[in-house]
Amino acid sequence: MKRGSTLFLKIALxxxxxPVLALCIFLVPEIANFAVDLYPDHAYLKYLVFLDLYATAIPFYFALYQAFNLLHYIDKTKAFSELSIKALKKIKFCAITFSGIYVVGMPIFYLIAEADDAPGIILIGMAIILAGLVVAVFAAVLQKLLQEAIDIKSENDLTV
Structure with a gap:
């Protein structure tokens, strides 16, 4: 496959x-400071917000890296290989981890939403959790389809 065919997807990644990097640099400290402003007696909330939001960035960027690797395998005509299956498995694990970290952090966002009287924060958090789960299910389905395609390909290679 030509190298340029996946260039658009690499640029999209x-x-x-x-933007996620920009959010981590500029918005996360503001959210943490906002949490401390709402609950001045609980200064540790700042560190919990940092921990939760920065911890979600790690599996997010690892999943992006694995998607980049997957596109590289497609460029090298190794799309139907165990490497691709492993990359999809890692993407699935990262998406589940991402959602799990947000589930653990939802009580913090509940406290912020309750003090600020803004239930939209909880809805945004739940939408992020759902998006991570959708990515995990999509990666699992692709992983299974790819495994079946590899099995069929190996059967055909043995038949001929």
Whole structure:
């Protein structure tokens, strides 16, 4: 396959990663400071917000890296290989981890939403959890389909 055929998707992955990086640099400290402003007696909330939001960035960027690797395998005509299955498995694990970290952090966002009287924060958190789970299910389905395609390909290779 030509190298340029996946170039658009590689650029899209980079463009997905840049806004998240900007959010981590500029918005996360503001959210943490906002939590401390709402609950001045609980200064540790700042560190919990940092821990929760920065911890979700790790599996997010690892999943982007694995998607980039998957596109590289497609460029090298190794799309139907165990490497691709492993990359999809890692993406699935990262998506589940991402959602799990947000589930653990939802009580913090509940406290912020309750003090600020903004239930939209909880809805946004639940939408992020759901998005991570959708990515995990999609990666699991692709992993299973790819495994079946590899099995069929190996059967056909043995038959001929």
């Amino acid at each position: 980079i463009l997905i990663g840049l």
